[in-house]
Amino acid sequence: MTEDDERWMREAIRIARSKGSDPSTSPLGSVIVLDGRVIAAERNQTHELPDATAHAEMMAIRRGCEASGALELRGATLYSTLQPCGMCTMASIWSKVGRVVYGAGRADVHPMYFEARHVDTLSFIADAYRDDIVIEGGCLRAECAELYYPPDADLPEDEQANL
Numbered sequence: 001m002t003e004d005d006e007r008w009m010r011e012a013i014r015i016a017r018s019k020g021s022d023p024s025t026s027p028l029g030s031v032i033v034l035d036g037r038v039i040a041a042e043r044n045q046t047h048e049l050p051d052a053t054a055h056a057e058m059m060a061i062r063r064g065c066e067a068s069g070a071l072e073l074r075g076a077t078l079y080s081t082l083q084p085c086g087m088c089t090m091a092s093i094w095s096k097v098g099r100v101v102y103g104a105g106r107a108d109v110h111p112m113y114f115e116a117r118h119v120d121t122l123s124f125i126a127d128a129y130r131d132d133i134v135i136e137g138g139c140l141r142a143e144c145a146e147l148y149y150p151p152d153a154d155l156p157e158d159e160q161a162n163l
């Protein structure tokens, strides 16, 4: 993890907060950087569109491919304020990003933000798809975790979007 990583993660946090920072709206931000330049910066937009697949990382990959005019984002780093879900991890593989850096991990936030059974993405990917993608967590972990409900939050059921 470098100072540049923290700089780009701050940008992802800023994007996450761009439509307010109510943790019930799952404020996730994702930034894709290629050759030292941001080519996409997106917040999750599942409710706005509405589109169940419009996670921040999915939206950033779509915008990144549009911006670069290429199907593949080789050499790019994808930053996300929260550990990417299985769908977004697979999207990272298909888009050929070289590196994924996330802030808060599964253990840092309430379970409502994740699938009930999260695949161990790293070993899954190495076995099944690619052994050259790097996934690193914990970049500005505390700042990112502040965007979300804490692990032990006592939430009413209708607040728990993913359960």
Ligand SMILES: [Zn+2]
Binding pocket: 055, 056, 057, 084, 085, 086, 087, 088, 089
């Ligand atoms: Zn996702």
